[in-house]
Structures are given as structure tokens and as C-alpha cells.
Amino acid sequence: MVALSCGLALAWGCAARTPTDVPRAPFRFPADTFAFANETVWIYDIDPGTRHVAWRRREPPPAFALRCGVMARAARQFYSAARFDAAAPALDAHGYERLVREVLRSDPRRPATTRVAIPGYRDLRSFSAAHEALVQEALAGPWRTYLQRGNWRMIFPFSPRHQRDEADRLLASLARGWPPIVHVLRYPQLTINHLVLVFDADETPAEIVFHAYDPNDANGPIVVRYDRRTQRFAYAATAYFPGGPVKVYAVYDGLVY
């Protein structure tokens, strides 16, 4: 009985990690991303020579912060569950709010089988630029990032083999047309603890270059490199991280992540 239960649980978990294939255009930057960015609570002063990072609190405190997980999750929900129709007549704010909430109610872990039509705009970028306050209000607060189900995994180490398998899983997910959301960290160091949405990859003999939507930067995608020989990921230098090796695992993925 126990064996049967375990088998069912494993089968459930494995099946849940494989999203249903639904044909859709590849995720595009900037069209499928938000026009606004998640702001960091801290300002990071990075010494380019030593890569030492000093933190100081942003003043005044940002109004829209600690939402990297919320934004990565929502970007994938819009990609999966929304269809923009620029030719259709626009709605009033209440109408759009209802549609946004409907999109955000969709399952973030698998492709939607039906899509919510959002009239008057050609993509998420233009829609979120025109209705920034409405969209920000509809997105959940920082609690959703704190309570991300897969957070349990971050306290356990990531072996090189796990990272190699994770790189393969990310490629497989992209090949299925399902952009994975990844948790990027250096735990137990807290120099980075971030979620990004991977939407493309370039393979070379020496590495895999993953292109990702960084909710902290609305201006351009970020690069996460996987070194095939050392089986490590490296995150690009940004305004909040000096660049360097990180651990990566996919979240909003299956039953336990």
C-alpha cells in the first residue's frame, strides 16, 4: 500500500512537471514582458575591481518592490493565458481589471487551454505601460515570492550533476515552448535570491547561454550562462549583482516546486 502510494505520488509529480503542449508563438522580449520593473529595496554599490557589494536602503522606499517572483509568474501567465487583440475596441478600467484578474487566476504551472482576450492592445508591454497602476494593483504582494512553494529546495545543496540536469531540463522546457521560471541563488550567501523567466537559449560547444526576462530590468533581457565543463551557472553582472556563479533551479514547476 505504501509502495502504491509512493508510486502514485511520484507519477503525479512527474506528470505535473510536464506541461501540456499548446502551440503558441515563442516568448518575445520586450513584447511579452511588463513595461515597468520591480524595484529593489536596496541600492547596491558594486566595486568593479573587487566585486565587493555594499548595500544601502533606497530612499524614499520603493512603492513596487520585492515582486520578482510575482512578476515572473504573471509574465508567464499572460504569455500562456492571454491573447491581445489590438484591433478590438478598448474597454474601461473595470473591464481590464476583470480580465487581468482572470489571467492571474490561471494555473501558473502549466499552459492554459483557453485564453483571455484582451482588446485594444497588441501585447503585454503596451498594455502594462498604459495601465501600470491597475496591473501593479492586481499583482499580488511580496508574500507570493516569500511563499513560493519551491523555496524549500534552496536550503539544500546543488551538486554539479543536478545543475547539469537542470540545464537539460531548461532546454527541454524551451523546446516544448514553455518558458521556465528559475530561482537564482547563492544560498547560504544572500548576495542574490531572485526569480527570472528563461525564454531562449543559444548553445555553443563550451556553454549554453540562456536568455531571461529579469523583472528587475524592463529595458533588456539578462544572460545566464551554463558552463558545460564545470557544470555551473553564472549570472551576468547587473545593478544589483556583481556577476558570477549561481545555483539555478526551476520553480512553478510540478507539484513540489
Add this chain to the structure above:
Amino acid sequence: MAWSTRRAGTAVLLALGVEGCFTGHLLDAARRCEQPIAFQDAFVDDDRLVLRYTALVADDLGEPLGHEDRAASIALADLRRSDVPPVESFPVERLPGDTPRRGERVTLHEAGSGASVAPPYLDIDGAAGRLVLHDAHDGALAPFYAAALARTRTALWAYPLVPFALVIDAATNPVLLFFAPAVIVLGD
């Protein structure tokens, strides 16, 4: 009862203090990564290309720990194959860092520098991390990626500590695993 409560409390505090799997974090802390950053010398010894280079040694989080002189050789036959092995499984023989030069010297040449050199020479494209050997008979051989010379190892000081780490994990991991389902159920 009080005794078991105290033991459970200690286990919870330990679990919080060791930040997860202690053995894994110990091995992570001891992991060393070496990557070539400068090539000093190259020569063809019999049927192998021998490279002497400086490797940057860093910890698992990329913090530089120092430099080492390294040497390695690769079979020319692997560079002449039509299906060059992928970088993660490219056969590299590690040699002592002070391997003496023998055989035919290969000139190191910076790719794109425009300087003209006679073969054999090694075209080094630092930006792409790619080396191409040009010899007098075959011309340019298949590109060799310097990443194939990178390696990871575990510092020796970690191994005597592993038994102690396993004991700590035996006491603390059940606590962490006990709470994991709650995180999964309550989490988004």
C-alpha cells in the same frame, strides 16, 4: 517528556543553524574550480599537443583563491576527427605543471592580431575561449575549447569532516523534511 522536548528543540535549532544539508554545504565550500586564464607555452610531442597554462583557482561561488601553473595534453587525432568530442567529455590528459618542453615548439598567436607566423602555431581566440592549431601538413585543425581544460575538485580538508557532517545531518534533516510538506501545502 522534558528531556525529549529539549532534544526536539535542540534538533530544530540545529536544523535552522546549519542551513540545510550540512554535508552538502561542506562539500560545496570545499569545491575548487580551475579555469585557464593565460597560455604560456605549447608544443607538439609525438602525436599530442601539450599546453602549459596558468589556471585561476576559485571557490564554488567564484571567489578567486589563487593561481596555479598547469599542463595538459590532448591527442592530435581528436582534433583531426570530423566529430570532435563535446567539451564536457573531450579527453584531456593532466600533466605536472612543470612538464618540460620537448618536441616541436608551437607559436602562440593571438587570433585577429594580423601578425603573420609560420606553422605550427596556435591561434588563441580569448573572447570565444577557442584555440585552433595550424600545422604545416593539415592546415587548421578543429577548434579546441579552453573550457575543456577547466576542472573541479574537492579540497582535501573536507573529507575528514564528512563523518561529523553526516551526524549533524542525521539529527537535523528529519526536522527539515518534517516541515517541507507544510511549505509545499501553504506555498503558492
